[in-house]
Amino acid sequence: MAECIQIDCKDDVVVTQDLRVKCEGPEDGRHPAVYLTMLDDMNGKPQQVVCPYCSRVFKYQGQGNSC
Numbered sequence: 001m002a003e004c005i006q007i008d009c010k011d012d013v014v015v016t017q018d019l020r021v022k023c024e025g026p027e028d029g030r031h032p033a034v035y036l037t038m039l040d041d042m043n044g045k046p047q048q049v050v051c052p053y054c055s056r057v058f059k060y061q062g063q064g065n066s067c
């Protein structure tokens with residue numbers, strides 16, 4: 001399974017090209033591994049999802065964009 005996750009300019013934002021992301025959070029033992037699915041914006045395009053455990057933001061980025 002190929003993962004394509006890279007860190008954005010901001011610390012708490014993860015930019016990914018995957019519609020489903022896995023978050024395990026910081027290693028404090030209180031964060032179960034969860035799979036998060038991107039939420040659509042008003043135009044029906046996948047936008048981003050926020051982890052309910054660590055509030056980390058996963059931002060969907062299609063191909064061709066750069067930071």
Ligand SMILES: [Zn+2]
Pocket residue numbers: 023024025031051052053054055056
């Ligand atoms: Zn998390």
